[in-house]
Amino acid sequence: MKINVKCIPPDGETLAGSDPSSIMELEEPDTRFEHDVEYELLAQLQGNALLVTGQLRTPATLRCSRCLRVFDFPVRVDQFVFHQELHGEDFVDLTTNMREDIILELPQRALCAEGCKGLCPHCGKDLNKGSCRCKPSEGDLRWHALDNLKLKLK
Ligand SMILES: [Zn+2]
Ligand SMILES: [Zn+2]
Structure with a gap:
């Protein structure tokens, strides 16, 4: 202009x-x-x-x-x-x-x-349109195990 x-x-x-x-x-x-x-x-x-x-x-x-x-x-x-x-x-x-x-x-x-909510990192589904059927990844499971361990140690 x-x-x-x-x-x-x-x-x-x-x-x-x-x-x-x-x-x-x-x-x-x-x-x-x-x-x-x-x-x-x-x-x-x-x-x-x-x-x-x-x-x-x-x-x-x-x-x-x-x-x-x-x-x-x-x-x-x-x-x-x-x-x-x-x-x-x-x-x-x-x-x-x-x-x-x-x-x-x-x-x-x-x-x-x-x-x-973004896309599922595994199947690529748009999570705004609903959840997908992917299981939690190994990484997630390992973190859960660690959390359980911490609880036991207390
Ligand atoms: Zn978006
Ligand atoms: Zn998925």
């Missing part, structure tokens, strides 16, 4: 609209942006500087790190702030800052739901 600095009236200019998802320039299989980036911004001139504040919104398409399901995650940047000294230029490009702020709002670890 580019702002024409010369067109901003003294009391500021409200800018509402959208940029195509391509501004996100992200080519990751598990994090995709397929929808427009919507913005509602207020551009103001402050002496020799441009100040832009407002909100950004776009849904990201993520893959759950536990069950691998693809889901939409609504990204909101509620306090977008851009400030830049002006040196006579006509246009100022906000795209890089918008992209960075949106990416900062992505979760470190994508989860389709807080309590996602």
